[in-house]
Amino acid sequence: MVRVALYTLLGVMSVVMVAPLVYMVSLSLQTEAETLSAQAVLWPENPQWGNYAELFxxxxxxxxxxxxxxxxxxxxxxxxxxxxxxxxxxxxxxxxxxxxxxxxxxxxxxxxxxxxxxxxxxxxxxxxxxxxxxxxxxxxxxxxxxxxxxxxxxxxxxxxxxxxxxxxxxxxxxxxxxxxxxxxxxxxxxxxxxxxxxxxxxxxxxxxxxxxxxxxxxxxxxxxxxxxxxxxxxxxxxxxxxxxxxxxxxxxxxxxxxxxxxxxxxxx
Amino acid sequence: MSLSARYARTAYLFLLPALVFFTAFFYVPIANVIATSLHTGPQADVFAGLSNYADALADPSVRHSFLVTLGFSGGVVAGSLVFGLLLALVLDQPLKGRVTFRAMLLVPYLTSVAIVGLLWRNILDPQLGILNRLGLDQQWLNEHPLATIVGVTLWQTVGYTMVLFLAGLQGIPETYQEAARIDGASAWQRFWRITLPLLAPTTLFVSVMAVISGLQAFGQAYIITNGGPGDATDLSVFHIYATAFKTRDFGYSSAQSVLLLVVIVLFTLMQLRAGKRGEVTY
Incomplete structure (x- = not known):
């Protein structure tokens, strides 16, 4: 019982810590339209690697x-x-x-x-x-x-x-x-x-x-x-x-x- | 030349770069910030005595920024102690995957305040933010701006605090816990009577570090909130930065830096004093 609670706590905290950074990677691969769409895009279907080139x-x-x-x-x-x-x-x-x-x-x-x-x-x-x-x-x-x-x-x-x-x-x-x-x-x-x-x-x-x-x-x-x-x-x-x-x-x-x-x- | 004179010469030769560096980039600037704080005018060349200090202490915006900064630091200290210790206590248990969890909790500590600021400004944006587009109707940066930037700061730093507490916990000899267990102390009693008192040095260190870094926070205000809404997150260093580089009043901003330094030193001394009184040995 206690172990389950501890693992749940650690799991939730780890997600809170890491998920924003994963989202940052996702965002970097979206089209501008996807970053603004009312329907949130968690991971883009067509990753836009060209964004990195565009930045330069x-x-x-x-x-x-x-x-x-x-x-x-x-x-x-x-x-x-x-x-x-x-x-x-x-x-x-x-x-x-x-x-x-x-x-x-x-x-x-x-x-x-x-x-x-x-x-x-x-x-x-x-x-x-x-x-x-x-x-x-x-x-x-x-x-x-x-x-x-x-x-x-x-x-x-x-x-x-x-x-x-x-x-x-x-x-x-x-x-x-x-x-x-x-x-x-x-x-x-x-x-x-x-x-x-x-x-x-x-x-x-x-x-x-x-x-x-x-x-x-x-x-x-x-x-x-x-x-x-x-x-x-x-x-x-x-x-x-x-x-x-x-x-x-x-x-x-x-x-x-x-x-x-x-x-x-x-x-x- | 005697041997000891020769060693002394070698020592000074090796120290020479450091003597030059710390004089030129610490002691001279400190003397200069004090000197500048006593001057006024666009070139900070008109002697003004203590009037910058008097003005700063009477200036509602400066006083407000000090209060905001104290509130921010208070939040960061409380959050660091509670969450850092809680996570350390959990990770101190013999669980599988501890090292992986520890690494994941520590990852945000590696990020620049630029990443922290930009990423969370995007996440929390009431229109464009992912939270609202996922259906959560939040306006935290408008409704509770200070608490929100405290939370964002904790996201970045809690892993660091946790590692410090973990080291502290591992320094407590198992025999104390064992003896208390045999005497029939509950886990709760053992925490309050043994773990917490013996962790006092770590707790003191964590709170001193959190106060010092909290009182100097800048990027959170500069990047996430621009000091707003209104002046709700006008952190002192942000205020000093604006006074120096937007208003171009070096005399007035120098006086504010010296005042903030005094506050930091006072807080540190107070905490060390309280820490001395709270020290225990078993």
Whole structure:
């Protein structure tokens, strides 16, 4: 009895979660008439794959995709480059002002993006970086949480390993690259995955920092396209599917890392 | 050079990019947002003292947007706690297909707010929406706009909350439950007396995160409701965005951002304090 109730609850909730996304796919394959017909179409009889091609004609959607990959990919690479290095320093080095700097770093976790939004906009306008890749990427090159995560992960690595390498005459950067970095692979996978998905989905800054359609990322380009062509829901849905597919693929191939990553954010 | 001085030099060398980054993109902007909030005019270059703050606190539209935002966050927190915990409790049972269910519940968390917003605006549209074309006569976005965008937000985030609660539940040693069972405690009693108190750290974390993200919500208002109908869903960050980039009043919008930051920090501190008091060990 109880089991039936539990399965029913899970079944209903799963449908509520997944059905809207399935409907999004259905909508992306309907004709414009079908999306508007009084008789709702749950799944189109003749899927209109041409909608996807039409989207690229009606909007610079190819640019959106390239921009999204450059911005989310660039930020992810920067995180993978800098976060472990800074985490390593705070995990294994003794130096003046260490604790002060670490607190100053963690304090940035308390600063929501909207606080930085206006001054960053002014800064980017002064630098002439509005509507450029560097303008979209630089405000997110590192983050305190990624650094903290890497520090936690590097701390348990035995100090002897580092001292032994120093005795052998390895340079400090070689020690980092050859000894520390290889041991942090699982943490790097989580960091890279989360950074990419969050930046891929980011909305507010690309909205504020871009001025021409050609520089927009998919979330922003799609939303502004929808505002312009309000009733073209089949194309909006096609764009949404394109926006969703990369994250869905990442999730399918690395569900374990996702769940672990969420749990890690909860353990801080 | 001594060994420790050499390590210190290496440390600072490795830290250099981070020092530059966090100074240029966090600390300088924070100083600038405060400085800008003390200025007025189209270039935000006329010193105005605290008048932006005084204006904001007296401005009915700003006060209204704060209330809307608090209502929104309250709804998101309550919903996250109730539904997240409920789903976690169910998925913590030894059921077949748990991993699949967990994955399905987590899928909306992967979507951009752009997808969430556009998709649900389509679904809920009283004329074109699938619900009404299937025969359900709803006007939720007109009649209960705030509750509706809370619901849409929960659709996206409840999977995340559930995973956090699941991890919390798995951290509770089975022996406590076992001992209580032997003493004849009912499932209901075990939940209220053992599970819930021992989950307190997770509950605290979930509510802090939900408040913080709720108070910063933007896309829901921008994409689904445009702040309306009227100003019913005029979330603070949406209001700040409009003040900055539609009205082009950087001084006034900066003051509002600082005020909202203060609200967020106060809420976080209050919750951490309440959490400390509620802590238990067995």
């Amino acid at each position: 004609v009606k909007a610079p959607f190819g640019d959106f995709i390239v921009n999204s990959f450059v911005v989310a990919g660039g930020i992810t690479l920067a995180h993978l480059l800098f976060d472990p290095l800074v985490g390593y320093v705070f995990a294994k080095f003794r130096f003046p002002l260490r604790n002060t700097l670490f607190v100053a770093l963690l304090a940035t976790l308390m600063v929501p993006f909207f606080v930085r939004m206006i001054p960053l906009y002014v800064l980017m306008a002064q630098l002439g970086w509005l509507n450029t890749f560097q303008g979209l990427i630089t405000p997110f090159l590192m983050d305190a949480f990624g650094i903290f995560l890497m520090r936690q992960f590097i701390q348990p690595i035995p100090d002897d390993l580092i001292s032994a390498a120093r005795v052998d005459g390895a340079s400090e950067f070689t020690i980092y690259r050859k000894i520390i970095l290889p041991q942090t692979k699982p943490a790097l996978a989580v960091l890279g995955l989360f950074t990419f998905v969050f930046q891929w989905n980011e909305f507010l800054w690309p909205l504020v920092a871009t001025t021409t359609p050609e520089m927009r990322t998919i979330p922003v380009g799609l939303t502004l396209f929808n505002q312009e062509y309000f009733t073209l829901w089949h194309l909006t849905a096609a764009g949404s599917v394109i926006l969703f597919v990369p994250t869905a693929i990442l999730f399918l191939v690395s569900q374990r890392y996702f769940v672990r990553g969420i749990t890690l954010t909860g353990l801080r």
